[in-house]
Amino acid sequence: MRILVQPISTIKHPNLAGERSTWHPGPRHLSVVSNSSVTIRAPPTSTDQLFSAPLRDPLLCRHRLKREGEKKPCTEAGKMMVRMLEDDLFPSTPGKVKIERTHGASRKLQRCFASANTLFLWALFVIALFASYLSFHSFVDTSSRYLSASWGGLHWERQIRASAAVRRPEGITVLVTGAAGFVGSHVSLALRRRGDGVVGLDNFNAYYDPSLKKARKALLASHGVFVVEGDVNDAHLLAKLFDTVPFTHVMHLAAQAGVRYAIQNPASYVHSNVAGLVALLEASKSADPQPAIVWASSSSVYGLNDKVPFSESHRTDRPASLYAATKKAGEEITHVYNHIYGLSVTGLRFFTVYGPWGRPDMAYFSFTRNILQGKPITVYRGRDGADLARDFTYIDDVVKGCVAALDTAEASTGSGGRKRRQAQYRIYNLGNTSPVTVPALVSILERHLKVDAKKNIVEMPGNGDVPFTHANITAARAELGYKPTTNLETGLKKFVKWYLSYYGYSRRLGGKSQELVA
Numbered sequence: 001m002r003i004l005v006q007p008i009s010t011i012k013h014p015n016l017a018g019e020r021s022t023w024h025p026g027p028r029h030l031s032v033v034s035n036s037s038v039t040i041r042a043p044p045t046s047t048d049q050l051f052s053a054p055l056r057d058p059l060l061c062r063h064r065l066k067r068e069g070e071k072k073p074c075t076e077a078g079k080m081m082v083r084m085l086e087d088d089l090f091p092s093t094p095g096k097v098k099i100e101r102t103h104g105a106s107r108k109l110q111r112c113f114a115s116a117n118t119l120f121l122w123a124l125f126v127i128a129l130f131a132s133y134l135s136f137h138s139f140v141d142t143s144s145r146y147l148s149a150s151w152g153g154l155h156w157e158r159q160i161r162a163s164a165a166v167r168r169p170e171g172i173t174v175l176v177t178g179a180a181g182f183v184g185s186h187v188s189l190a191l192r193r194r195g196d197g198v199v200g201l202d203n204f205n206a207y208y209d210p211s212l213k214k215a216r217k218a219l220l221a222s223h224g225v226f227v228v229e230g231d232v233n234d235a236h237l238l239a240k241l242f243d244t245v246p247f248t249h250v251m252h253l254a255a256q257a258g259v260r261y262a263i264q265n266p267a268s269y270v271h272s273n274v275a276g277l278v279a280l281l282e283a284s285k286s287a288d289p290q291p292a293i294v295w296a297s298s299s300s301v302y303g304l305n306d307k308v309p310f311s312e313s314h315r316t317d318r319p320a321s322l323y324a325a326t327k328k329a330g331e332e333i334t335h336v337y338n339h340i341y342g343l344s345v346t347g348l349r350f351f352t353v354y355g356p357w358g359r360p361d362m363a364y365f366s367f368t369r370n371i372l373q374g375k376p377i378t379v380y381r382g383r384d385g386a387d388l389a390r391d392f393t394y395i396d397d398v399v400k401g402c403v404a405a406l407d408t409a410e411a412s413t414g415s416g417g418r419k420r421r422q423a424q425y426r427i428y429n430l431g432n433t434s435p436v437t438v439p440a441l442v443s444i445l446e447r448h449l450k451v452d453a454k455k456n457i458v459e460m461p462g463n464g465d466v467p468f469t470h471a472n473i474t475a476a477r478a479e480l481g482y483k484p485t486t487n488l489e490t491g492l493k494k495f496v497k498w499y500l501s502y503y504g505y506s507r508r509l510g511g512k513s514q515e516l517v518a
């Protein structure tokens, strides 16, 4: 509000040109007194000039008004004006002159409206400010997501839909997480080959050489499988994928793998295997239709269990590594989503899966590399001097188990955040049922590579390893028709053939390598 008033002490009488004196206007001189201005009309002898000026210093004005009032008693009109000015300028000061009731009421009403208006304007201003902040924030968020992520857009959606297209009657549509990984790439290819719709998702992290993951992606692309580059923790991306494609199944293989690496980077296990799993389950339970979930647990959940062979009914509450603990947590977490939201869940406990396109961090892979490069390998031995043993399982057998799990999974039973009835919840061992010691594994590799390994045999460090694994696969055999057929000798031969070809040893070694890969 702008107040216009001419302080009395500074008003010059129009008849006393240039002379500074005080003049008290009578009632007839007060032509306008309003909430926003006071205008004083000069006496009739004057030129009827109007005086009006902005009030710059209300305190000074009040002081002067009071002082003048003391020196020369004001006329009634003058007093009234003083009161009105005081009332305008210091409306809430207690003990001041009271003005007429009707005036007071209307002024209070006016003031009330004025303050309500002001408040309203301020509220609007604050809301507008907040809205601009939010839209700016969302703009920055969206832009940075589009700049940093390689997903989104019409072309991207077309690729997703083409990849998800089913090419056989009764075919399923599967979102494969970790599709550029070892097991993920094999499962994706198997599904695609039989005509299912497959969309891959992988974050291509640098846990091991990402160029191998890119090569797997290229292999999948050549078979019409599109792999989205993104993280399972990205809820926006997951929601977009489920909006774009009504997936019937999710094959969740994205994880932080490796037992011993958990000592170095524990957070990555929580990020991928716990938070990532929850993000995926959240997106899945909200999807319409809800997909059935098949996911990778691990033989490591048996931990310190010493009853053999490991059966699904054995204790799994004594994990030996953080990796194992996060996989065990995954089994509990998936149970919650099954129980509350009706997600159909199948957990598969993989037993040291190996084969072509495998993981460079695993023993059979790194041993092969070192043996070929003439570098020593470290072979762990138990504290009691016994050899360590694993139920090494060939990739093709595991893929058959995964596909069978997808095919036998019942539909989820929830929608809109609630389940209609209890959904299926299953856990199976996918092992080979014939453990082989680590020294025996090394001997097979030496034979296939025709190179002797330089072995350093050391005691197993206490970093999460367990001395042996051995799967009981009775349940998987009965309910999935799972029947592993590849022994370690045959499986490693296939692996070595792939390794030599992929890393160019076939070309470099000429005839000798042809013999090796035959």
Ligand SMILES: O=C(O)[C@H]1O[C@H](OP(=O)(O)OP(=O)(O)OC[C@H]2O[C@@H](n3ccc(=O)[nH]c3=O)[C@H](O)[C@@H]2O)[C@H](O)[C@@H](O)[C@H]1O
Pocket: 257, 258, 259, 297, 298, 299, 300, 350, 351, 352, 353, 361, 362, 363, 364, 378, 379, 380, 381, 388, 389, 390, 438, 465
């Ligand atoms: O079944 C699983 O759930 C897990 O299987 C796999 O773990 P592991 O069985 O530990 O396989 P892997 O590292 O190949 O070691 C094999 C053997 O070689 C020994 N080993 C290892 C390294 C070394 O330098 N020397 C050595 O003797 C080592 O002591 C061990 O006895 C997956 O990596 C894991 O992600 C998970 O899927």
